[in-house]
Amino acid sequence: MVSRKKIIREILEKYRVIWSLRLAGSLMGWDQETYMPPKGVTERSIAGSNLAVLRHQLILKPDFVELVEKASRKRSLNDVERGIVRVLKRAIDQARKIPPEHIAEFSKTTTLALEYWKKAKAEDNYDIFKPYLAKIVELSRKTAEYLGYKKHPLDALLDLYEEGLTTDDVDSMFSRLEPGLKRVYDKIMAEHPVPEKHPLEQTKYNVESMKKLNRKALDVLGYPWDRARLDVSAHPFTIGIGINDVRITTRYEGFDFKRSLLGTIHEFGHALYELGVDQRFIATPIAGGVSLGVHESQSRFWENQIGRSKPFVTAFYPHMKRYLVFLRNYTPEDVYLYFNTVRPSLIRTEADEVTYNFHIMLRYKLEKMLIEGSLSVDELPEVWNQEMERLLGVRPRNYSEGVLQDIHWSMGSIGYFPTYSIGTLLSAQIMRRIKQDIPNVEEDISRLRFRRIQRWLRENIHRYGSMYPPKELVRKALGTDLDPEVYVSYLEEKYLSR
Ligand code: MG
Numbered sequence: 001m002v003s004r005k006k007i008i009r010e011i012l013e014k015y016r017v018i019w020s021l022r023l024a025g026s027l028m029g030w031d032q033e034t035y036m037p038p039k040g041v042t043e044r045s046i047a048g049s050n051l052a053v054l055r056h057q058l059i060l061k062p063d064f065v066e067l068v069e070k071a072s073r074k075r076s077l078n079d080v081e082r083g084i085v086r087v088l089k090r091a092i093d094q095a096r097k098i099p100p101e102h103i104a105e106f107s108k109t110t111t112l113a114l115e116y117w118k119k120a121k122a123e124d125n126y127d128i129f130k131p132y133l134a135k136i137v138e139l140s141r142k143t144a145e146y147l148g149y150k151k152h153p154l155d156a157l158l159d160l161y162e163e164g165l166t167t168d169d170v171d172s173m174f175s176r177l178e179p180g181l182k183r184v185y186d187k188i189m190a191e192h193p194v195p196e197k198h199p200l201e202q203t204k205y206n207v208e209s210m211k212k213l214n215r216k217a218l219d220v221l222g223y224p225w226d227r228a229r230l231d232v233s234a235h236p237f238t239i240g241i242g243i244n245d246v247r248i249t250t251r252y253e254g255f256d257f258k259r260s261l262l263g264t265i266h267e268f269g270h271a272l273y274e275l276g277v278d279q280r281f282i283a284t285p286i287a288g289g290v291s292l293g294v295h296e297s298q299s300r301f302w303e304n305q306i307g308r309s310k311p312f313v314t315a316f317y318p319h320m321k322r323y324l325v326f327l328r329n330y331t332p333e334d335v336y337l338y339f340n341t342v343r344p345s346l347i348r349t350e351a352d353e354v355t356y357n358f359h360i361m362l363r364y365k366l367e368k369m370l371i372e373g374s375l376s377v378d379e380l381p382e383v384w385n386q387e388m389e390r391l392l393g394v395r396p397r398n399y400s401e402g403v404l405q406d407i408h409w410s411m412g413s414i415g416y417f418p419t420y421s422i423g424t425l426l427s428a429q430i431m432r433r434i435k436q437d438i439p440n441v442e443e444d445i446s447r448l449r450f451r452r453i454q455r456w457l458r459e460n461i462h463r464y465g466s467m468y469p470p471k472e473l474v475r476k477a478l479g480t481d482l483d484p485e486v487y488v489s490y491l492e493e494k495y496l497s498r
Pocket of ligand 1: 299
């Protein structure tokens with residue numbers, strides 16, 4: 001039993017209906033991206049938006065709100081109970097502050113914007129998307145006004161993805177990260193310790209063999225197939241339907257196999273988090289990861305700290321070679337270099353561990369200016385290109401390589417990007433901490449044994465679900481706050497000291 005308190009049990013009983021609608025919505029969302037026939041989309045979106053309205057009404061039902069408010073005034077709550085009340089208060093607060101008409105307009109705008117973004121990108125014509133982006137910026141500014149903020153309107157939006165995150169936090173994170181990152185990047189570019197191009201990036205693979213390799217990787221990592229699935233979708237994602245029903249997807253582009261493999265390992269990290277939540281939290285508001293940043297720390301941990309590490313690549317190499325016969329011509333060291341090629345790419349999703357955060361800095365800087373009104377959508381593409389040149393020394397040749405490359409803004413997700421950096425930086429801190437806590441952990445990795453690592457993650461992070469707000473959870477797990485210097489030294493050690 002998650003709580004003995006009468007009021008909490010009453011809240012949870014009422015919440016169970018909301019939770020059921022959420023579960024249905026998640027399952028419908030998963031199905032839409034994986035197996036739904038394309039023409040099912042019209043009926044699916046009617047059903048989806050009606051379920052969302054219903055959920056909104058239930059969250060704001062006076063007797064439910066009253067119970068949650070009453071509980072929040074109680075002093076005798078334990079950590080679990082406090083977590084439940086905190087998460088629900090946040091949901092009620094957001095639902096109350098933003099008028100339903102605004103939500104409807106936002107959703108209508110982003111549905112259109114997504115379609116016009118796709119068209120604009122395909123035709124490399126920014127003007128097609130520009131009016132929709134302008135509208136999204138305007139509506140997002142309004143969202144920020146409804147939600148309220150202390151210092152900067154973007155604060156209100158950042159908080160939607162990462163509870164408690166402010167522009168001050170992100171400014172401080174990036175101002176500490178940028179000089180170190182730039183130093184490491186310039187040195188790598190000068191010395192070229194990793195090849196700029198790798199032939200494996202062009203090598204085609206057999207999709208069926210690649211599928212087997214991905215499943216093998218998940219077997220090796222300990223993916224619990226009786227509680228989890230792997231499917232295919234255009235954009236890989238993880239969804240927690242429940243603590244014991246977590247689903248990931250991957251994709252098969254037919255060449256450059258690390259993208260499919262490391263993508264699968266990335267989603268595995270997200271899934272492991274959802275699967276590791278305390279079983280007592282089933283059907284409660286705290287089942288599931290606490291924030292996008294913490295979630296990304298888990299995916300990046302498995303993708304980068306494990307998947308791109310030398311002990312893992314070396315140990316997993318025989319499996320790779322068994323399924324991908326062309327690897328007979330390559331040594332484990334070749335594959336390691338292929339997994340860790342550093343180059344100034346224009347495209348965020350293709351960026352490596354070193355350059356990735358430059359992409360996020362750029363987007364964050366522009367979002368901040370757009371929301372405060374110091375940058376217009378007319379000036380945006382040129383400022384994007386200038387900033388790219390300043391950070392990475394490369395300049396987009398067209399809109400698709402520049403301002404039109406990401407889907408996020410078209411979906412109305414402004415304030416989302418910094419969570420990618422938070423996750424990436426945290427993943428290095430987590431590995432450092434694990435190395436302190438678990439003796440000879442490298443040996444575990446080189447034997448493909450992950451039990452001790454997984455136990456550490458579960459004990460210190462996963463089991464809490466959303467019980468603690470992200471900053472508190474990080475402090476509890478790592479004994480310190482987010483620290484960009486740890487990431488810089490990780491890169492230095494990996495890329496410069498060989
Ligand atoms: Mg992710």
